[in-house]
Amino acid sequence: MTIQFKPEETFRDDFSYANSDAAVLRFPFPFPEDTYMYSVNIEPHVPGGPSPAYDNPFDVDEHYVAECAERARVLEQDPSRCKILPHMMAAQWDTLELIMESFATSYPELFSLTREGTRWTWENRPLGIRDSFTFGDASTLPLPPFEYITRQAQGDFTLQDQREDNLFIDGGMVTTQADWSLDFDVGMTFHQWHGPVPLAHQKGVFDRALKFLLRLQFGQPVRRLNWTMTINPRLDTSPENYPQWGPDRTTVTAENVGRKVHLRVELQSLFRLPRSNAILFGIRCYLCSIEDLARVEIWGKRLHRVLRDLHPDIADYKGLTRYRELAVAYLSAFDDGAALPTGTAPRQSILPAKG
């Protein structure tokens, strides 16, 4: 497998980010049915499923190099996006070990890990990195282990410590987030950091999810999808930078809606870490314009129905209210109302040319 990286693409300013046809077809579309409501939609994170994005513990795609560069840019402007409490050092090494082992196994042509006892050599060919270090001795790495490895991975990561029958968000690398702040949430319990989510608390979603996660087992990771929408392919939609991206919501018109409005899907994965007993939470962000999504027949129709019938509280929480009607109107042109099969597979292998 060869991945054609696009190192020059951008997620800000001129927004040159775009998906190849292959990237559109592997998009982890999140709606198996015509309606959406919160649920404990957790499943084993095992290879297989309707998109190759699920084939590996950590997915690497054509945006890898550009996303790592974007992360470095965000950290340069705001180092508080990577924050780890001091008792999480074992979890830092757990994370480094898990990501290095997974990358080297999943993508041997891109990454390699050689080990002699605690003497490790890591090579990341797409980013031109080669470092030898002593596992367990942070002074032998150029950066703390968690920051070192998550700068080389797509998506955000948080570390949850487990104690007192609860999970505490005690660290993270968060530069591609959908409007939440690690700096604000760090140290919170599971129910505290989920506090702002509407409807789901009353449905008992978080009580059941916490109970499930407290007994998550090493070697049996799980995943779920979450979603929102973002104007322009902007990864860093953080509360800290709201003044930069909030006004984008007012720029959507009937003419540009297809190109400007992006479905933002988070492939969230949860791994029990063996040494620390903490949980690593991966939040891998995929962006696709609704214009591109509508080139997949079943997705265009389904997205139209989900957005049209979405509970207003959820639309408000996700920040869609201002432009939802424009998106629904745009997508309605693709929807003939025909019954759709359950599931998210694209059911086509080529895309029609862009309108």
Added chain:
Amino acid sequence: MTGSALALRVVAAVPLSPTLKAFTFEAADGGLVPPSGPGAHVRLFLRRGAWSRKNAYSLVSNPEDRSHLSVIVRRVAQSKGGSAFLHEEVSEGDVIEAGLPANLFPVVRTARRHLMVSGGIGLTPFLAYIAAFEAEGTPWELHHFCRADERGAFAALLARYPASRVHIHCDADLAGLAQALACQPLGTHFYTCGPALLMEAAKDLALATGWPPVRLHAESFGAAAEGGEAFVAVLQRSGIEVMVGPETSLLDAIEAAGVEAPCLCRGGACGQCVTSVQDGIPEHRDHFLDAEERASNRLIMTCVSRAQTPRLVLDL
């Protein structure tokens, strides 16, 4: 990486006392063993013909070292067969199937100091704890209770650590422990592992001394299902009925009938074996279900719980 079964080769099986034997395993394929943390256990799949057991043992090896895994097995007098099998029939070179390490007794990472109270074979998780504490430089103190004739065997396992941290008691006198509980600095966490009576007594003493319950931690996977009235389990989906004898656990009886049932800790703690009850009333003995779930009588943890009714119909 989601495959859960390991093949382990026995590279050493060393008697420590007439009832204690230490086993060291390496990966049968010559690679690294999976990483684990202090307090983790591994389930060994023991088989002889039609007989089989999955027994959990605390890992005593240093969690930082992935060259091998080690456990210490006590030969239990009324053994259900697992410990006797390991003591008598497993030797160097044998390959044993095992599950991935799991941890139901983890160290509290925010603790500033660790106070451990163990009884007999309950020392085992603390051997891994102590290796980790020593590596990090976190202060710790151990009170170990054992029979006088086993003092030497346990003392040898602790010989490399400073005598000021290790207190071995060969009687039921808790005065030394009471004194230790009374003078721990703020930020200390308390852990206990061993016979239920010892764990209860040590926890009660800590509570009476004014320790907040949130600072007290007890290992629970070792609490075996004790017997009770015999009953019949109807496995609805499998279409069979299983007799659960007075000395057998429901899970053991289900497995003996050849039905695959989910399980992990086999001690009512992890929640993995939760099973729907279609009819009959369970006798709950687990630590997992909440009061509401228990009262509903719709769920049972098959590893430890039994039946109040002569028949229990299960979704298995």
